[in-house]
Amino acid sequence: MDRLKLVESDAPSDVRAMMLQLGEAARAAQRRLATSTDAARSTALRAAALALRDRRTAILDANVRDMAEGVRRGLSPASLDRLKLDPSRIDAMAHAIEEIAALPDPVGRMLARYERPNGLVIERVATPLGVIGVIYESRPNVTADAGALCLKAGNACILRGGSESFWSSMAIHECLLEGLAAAELPAAAITLVPTRDRDAVGAMLSGLRGNIDVLVPRGGKALVGRVEAEARVPVFAHLEGLVHLFIDRDADLERARAIVLNSKLRRTGVCGAVETLLIDQAVAATHLAPLVTALIDAGCEVRGDATTQAADPRVVAATEEDWRTEYLDRIIACRVVDGLEAAIDHIASYGSHHTDGIVTENLETAEAFLARVDSAIVVHNASTQFADGGEFGFGGEIGIATGRMHARGPVGVEQLTSFNYRVRGTGQTRP
Amino acid sequence: MDRLKLVESDAPSDVRAMMLQLGEAARAAQRRLATSTDAARSTALRAAALALRDRRTAILDANVRDMAEGVRRGLSPASLDRLKLDPSRIDAMAHAIEEIAALPDPVGRMLARYERPNGLVIERVATPLGVIGVIYESRPNVTADAGALCLKAGNACILRGGSESFWSSMAIHECLLEGLAAAELPAAAITLVPTRDRDAVGAMLSGLRGNIDVLVPRGGKALVGRVEAEARVPVFAHLEGLVHLFIDRDADLERARAIVLNSKLRRTGVCGAVETLLIDQAVAATHLAPLVTALIDAGCEVRGDATTQAADPRVVAATEEDWRTEYLDRIIACRVVDGLEAAIDHIASYGSHHTDGIVTENLETAEAFLARVDSAIVVHNASTQFADGGEFGFGGEIGIATGRMHARGPVGVEQLTSFNYRVRGTGQTRP
Numbered sequence A, B: 001m002d003r004l005k006l007v008e009s010d011a012p013s014d015v016r017a018m019m020l021q022l023g024e025a026a027r028a029a030q031r032r033l034a035t036s037t038d039a040a041r042s043t044a045l046r047a048a049a050l051a052l053r054d055r056r057t058a059i060l061d062a063n064v065r066d067m068a069e070g071v072r073r074g075l076s077p078a079s080l081d082r083l084k085l086d087p088s089r090i091d092a093m094a095h096a097i098e099e100i101a102a103l104p105d106p107v108g109r110m111l112a113r114y115e116r117p118n119g120l121v122i123e124r125v126a127t128p129l130g131v132i133g134v135i136y137e138s139r140p141n142v143t144a145d146a147g148a149l150c151l152k153a154g155n156a157c158i159l160r161g162g163s164e165s166f167w168s169s170m171a172i173h174e175c176l177l178e179g180l181a182a183a184e185l186p187a188a189a190i191t192l193v194p195t196r197d198r199d200a201v202g203a204m205l206s207g208l209r210g211n212i213d214v215l216v217p218r219g220g221k222a223l224v225g226r227v228e229a230e231a232r233v234p235v236f237a238h239l240e241g242l243v244h245l246f247i248d249r250d251a252d253l254e255r256a257r258a259i260v261l262n263s264k265l266r267r268t269g270v271c272g273a274v275e276t277l278l279i280d281q282a283v284a285a286t287h288l289a290p291l292v293t294a295l296i297d298a299g300c301e302v303r304g305d306a307t308t309q310a311a312d313p314r315v316v317a318a319t320e321e322d323w324r325t326e327y328l329d330r331i332i333a334c335r336v337v338d339g340l341e342a343a344i345d346h347i348a349s350y351g352s353h354h355t356d357g358i359v360t361e362n363l364e365t366a367e368a369f370l371a372r373v374d375s376a377i378v379v380h381n382a383s384t385q386f387a388d389g390g391e392f393g394f395g396g397e398i399g400i401a402t403g404r405m406h407a408r409g410p411v412g413v414e415q416l417t418s419f420n421y422r423v424r425g426t427g428q429t430r431p
Helices: A004-010 A010-032 A038-054 A056-072 A076-084 A086-103 A141-152 A161-184 A197-203 A221-230 A252-267 A280-295 A305-313 A320-324 A337-352 A361-373 B002-008 B012-034 B038-054 B057-073 B077-083 B089-102 B140-154 B161-183 B199-206 B223-228 B253-265 B283-298 B307-312 B320-324 B339-350 B363-372
Strands: A108-116 A121-130 A131-136 A156-160 A190-191 A216-220 A241-248 A275-282 A299-306 A329-335 A355-359 A377-382 A417-428 B109-114 B121-128 B131-136 B158-160 B190-192 B214-217 B243-247 B274-280 B303-304 B329-337 B353-359 B377-381 B417-428
Touching: A010 A121, A010 A156, A010 A190, A010 B158, A038 A056, A038 A086, A038 A131, A038 A141, A038 A161, A038 B121, A038 B161, A056 A161, A056 B363, A056 B417, A086 A108, A086 A141, A086 A156, A086 A305, A086 A329, A086 B131, A086 B377, A131 A141, A131 A197, A141 A156, A141 A161, A141 A190, A141 A216, A141 A355, A156 B161, A156 B214, A156 B243, A161 A190, A197 A241, A221 A377, A241 A280, A241 A337, A252 A275, A252 A280, A252 A355, A252 A377, A275 A280, A275 A337, A280 A299, A280 A329, A280 B121, A299 A305, A305 A329, A305 B057, A305 B274, A320 A337, A337 A361, A337 A417, A355 A361, A355 B121, A355 B377, A361 A377, A361 B417, A377 B283, A417 B002, A417 B253, A417 B363, B012 B121, B012 B131, B012 B199, B012 B339, B038 B057, B038 B089, B038 B161, B057 B089, B057 B161, B131 B140, B131 B199, B131 B223, B140 B161, B140 B214, B158 B199, B161 B190, B199 B223, B214 B223, B243 B253, B243 B339, B253 B283, B274 B283, B274 B339, B283 B303, B283 B307, B283 B329, B307 B417, B320 B329, B320 B339, B329 B339, B339 B363, B353 B363, B363 B377
Parallel strands: A131 A156, A131 A216, A156 A190, A241 A275, A241 A355, A275 A329, A299 A329, A355 A377, A377 B417, A417 B377, B131 B158, B131 B214, B158 B190, B243 B274, B243 B353, B274 B329, B303 B329, B353 B377
Antiparallel strands: A108 A121, A121 A417, B109 B121, B121 B417
8 A cells, every 4th residue: 555655665855745745634634523523533433442452463463563673673671562562452552542432522612601791602612722743652552542632632633653663553543544434534634654754753843834733742851852842833841750759747657658669669661750759857867767768678779868878878879960860760869858948949940840749747838839839740648650641530641741831731632622712792893 | 220221232142141131030030929929919010000100201201202213213103103102091001900900810720620539639720821921012001911911820021012112111111110019029020121132032032041931922913923933932823813704694784784894993903803704695685785885985995806896886806815914904805705614614714713703693504603613713793803802801911812722812811821730649659
């Protein structure tokens, strides 16, 4: 089929021309989606989920091809694990799509409605955002998640997956196309860039002549950094998750221990994993050693300031760089601070406005922390690893936005909508 | 004072260095504002309004200086009128600030609150956006409006006014500073760029090393175009208002006449003024001539297609360019279209997604128009000139956004906020 022909023989100029065509097709599809029904969009999603289960073998074959190429290209074990699909991961993908299909229609929600003294009735109503460009890496399931979330919200999307997951994404995309066809929705509603040529990314960053309304980078720091630096269209900022957890002087030690261990070690590769532990000097004597020892005994390297090093001989000396590092690994930085103010100052200087938490039994202190730490998600007495669209009840997320424009925190279907004002009158003219 | 010294002796490098300093000061002020109370911010605004009335003479003197320079530089009568201040305009400015002060606190609004099955309570709470850069032209009242709206929402702002209103804006800014001082809020919370050097605009477009979070251009097409093309930070898109009014086959002629005349002629220089009139072919025989004649008799030039020209000998022939022109003048383009579909297509091809209206007694047709026209504001049976933050009950606006990201339509204090998630637990860890 020509999609594959394209893959084999791309001169850069061909690629740019092809991308502009994809943009125009996506815009046309988005205009049709804007007036589609939630029933049609959800039918497409359910049919796509069925197709994912039916075509399991074909998807696994494609994944084997990606894995083989990945091994040849010397991908890290971590990357290979992110890339690997198995029947249960495919089921999980299909299930996630079915959950998104079952969500209430995010389009047409009445966000506000009021009547003016002159009798005009003004409504603010949720509308699709438009055409969303998603640029991501290795995990092939993003192809299914992102496509489903965008479609549910009435948006067309142009997906540019990681080259290492190319064949898996193509196979998954076939299922999404089958779903769109089943609901008689345009195939261009979910477009997968059918080439690994890097010029395709450059074309997306330029906005495809106004045919991409917003870009969502999903992947490592390098990818996100490039997109934010070079994009000529709005970007849902996704900075790293340099997550802090502050153990306040009124923290219960047992509760703190459970939350610290879960926030760091449940999974170390997620953006909600804590990277820096801040402990109130007032409880350093009682809380520091037990928490540090628990972390080290659980197999986590601790890099600490002088006080922390004194608490356990196995603590490594932390450098300034450690306060700025998102390890995404079994490593944590630990610093003793002089109370709430110092903790908030540290977070303001080193944080990434993603997720930060406090453990304390003092509600006043907790409220001050929640009100004053300027992060997308602030947490009191719970694991920072709850920073996740699914855990927030969004039925999946396309990422966690750290900017303050439009979307902040987990970006689910509601955050993938815009709105407009519908004014109904009875002949009113303005004096 | 040094602010004035700066004005006189600016080498470009001085300007860029100064702008970076202003950015850092604004960020520091914004951090303080983020935890300020609505009472303090509103006190500052009421004190600023008082100061505007007290310093009326100084402001008028400064305005005389701007007007004299404007005449020397040969500004158009329209520009001079936008620039001119008189006691009533100063009172209106003070009154507008008092209205903004009286608005409910937009910060800390609970936008959503729900409990998860695991007992976590999640709140979405409105927060300030950050530091807002406003780049505007001639009208000196924007200095007061924009400063007041940003402050009310807990944002710091950096205002870059038009060089032609420089002295008036400086005098108005003195009043805003007096208000901030009265409430013991940092002066840098409302910064007016104290130089006319154009390098200051370039510096703002670059984002002042991350110290401007969003730019709001307010002015003509050239200014807005440059900001949207060159800004390295998010921009509240403000395209022109190429406003359409569609007279449907089920429109009542008298109602249509009143709405057409008001939409076009109440004020021709506002972005909500209609520029293109679309008339359903089905009622061309009965509605076209009366509407066209009413417009021409009221002193409006009509540029029409062949059918429109046949309706009144005074109609000028319209060219393709007329369908793309925002006249902001006593001129209107008029075209006969084949029903709702053709009207929607015309608006999709030529519109600017600002404001578009329909006149019809057929509710089904009206709802189809409201649902399918992709504009920030869609209006049924009312004047398009209601496209205004004040008329929407927002207590003033900083502009009308035509993009789909974050803010759309009139940008009032609520649109100048962001939000974050506050998660309260009782020790929950993630399985």
